[in-house]
Amino acid sequence: MISIEDIRNNMYLQLARRNLKRQTFRTVLAAIGIIIGVIAISSMGILGNSLKLSVTDSFGDIGDKLLIYPAPGEDGVSEKQVKQMKKISGIDAIIPVYSSGDRVEYKNQYTFGSVYDIDKDDLEKLVEIDEGQYFKSGSTDCVVGASIANTLELKLGGKIEIGDSRLRVVGILKERGIGFDIDTDTGIFTSEQMYRKLYPNEEEEYDFVIIKAEELDQVNDIKNDIEKLLNKKEEVITVFATNIILESINEAFKSISLFLMGIGSISLLVAGVSILNVMLMSTMERTKEIGVMKAVGASRRDILTMFLLEALLLGIIASLIGGLFTIGAGYLILSLIVDNTSYLLSFATLLYILEGIIFGIATSLIGGMYPAWKASNMRPLDALRYE
């Protein structure tokens, strides 16, 4: 077992430490290169990741849903088709939806929204209430999205007008952001009876059906099963899986992150060259010392180890400092660009910092390889004669 005491007593390490101290200014300059490189590469990674998070956050949790629309030329999704879908495994909920766009008025102000007839129990699976409560089935009450409430300056108990009917607002929903199933924030949700009263001429068939999968990774299977089952003879429905969106967002941001980190890694490359330079100068200056060490019994491997250890030590210290600074730099970048520093406190951040540190150490080691090799291959006699 190697104890900390052993490591502290390791003469190679002590030699490396003292040799780095010998030219403090030069060592510090080389270290700054690595520090900047590590900061650049990891904060760029953090930036890319935060951009992605800020976009996916605004979409809400959409990945586990499928939307079933009538195929072009069809009027709607029928009750019979919905029953067929129930046979498919992996489905958590089937939510049939009636919807219409309409003008909504309140105290001489108006806006446009989507009026929905969704079963009360199903609605609770899709949205969250912020104030008040859900409407009772059969009532003329309604629940409105946050955006509608905002625009019309609605309070609970207020009565909005749609067409000739007045609906009492009993609940206001939490803001959800852009969704691909229903327009929650600009939605007005009411009972079946009220919806029928508003739109008496509408067809019996559903406008579309939302399917919630039990697990995210079942979404593709469910999509295939529904298409196989319902579109057997001709295409009557169109299935839209929302995970596609998430996948393409992730894909796009992976490229952005990679590009940003690529830019960051250029500075690390420069740092690697400066390590190479510093170590090379150091081997030249210490040629005679290398000769002495060889004369008193140092093998090529000993010399190689010594110089690599020096590069490694420099790399580890500089990279750790860089990692520490990244937290500050990341905070600055996020507050300037993404305007939300909460993303900094995530596991991904830690991973990017770790990645930066590993890259930093590797760069130092690679930069130190050639000088170390050169030093180890010096012929002792030539090295001793060197003045």
Added chain:
Amino acid sequence: MSDTIVQMEDVKKIYTLGANEIHALNGVDISIKKGDFVTIMGASGSGKSTLLNMVGCLDTPTSGTVKINDIDITELNDDKLTTIRRDNIGFIFQQFNLIPTLTALENVEIPMIFSRMPPNERKARALHALEQAKLEIEYADHRPNELSGGQQQRVAIARALANDPPILLADEPTGNLDSKTGKIIMDLLSQLNKAGTTLIVVTHDPKLAEYSNKNIMLLDGEVSDDIN
């Protein structure tokens, strides 16, 4: 095992410098016995340093054979030469050649690091070697630039003794010292020789030859005089 510790037979060393061939050694035959105190003398360029380097396994001959402790080093590679050097040879240089970042004690520890000696033993032996070289113990944690020339050479001698080698090689050991200090160092070396170490000293200084029991004069790469 024979009594002979260094055996050279018809050793030639030819350097090429540009278009010129320099015959540094031109057929040298030398035999040194265990416990000998040998001085090698000669003018600059007579080949004495080349000879010493060959005994020290820092250099190999162009032709002929060199045997150290009955091992023929002529055909050995760099790593094997290192091992033989480590186990058999202690070097003392004119310039002391101490490592400036290390203390006196640590400088003495260096050869033992490379022979993979455990730290505790290493330290104990380094202290012992410094004692043998008669450096006052309070200087053990001084850096070379805090020591006088004589003290530095003592550290260098202690370093040469560290791995307890059968052969000590010294290249102008008093060359950078005043005559009084030089004499003290030569007395020290002479004592080490009496304790059993084979000592080979290269020098310009005829006074040093008085200490030795064998003097080899080199002239243009050949042994001109071999006085026992």
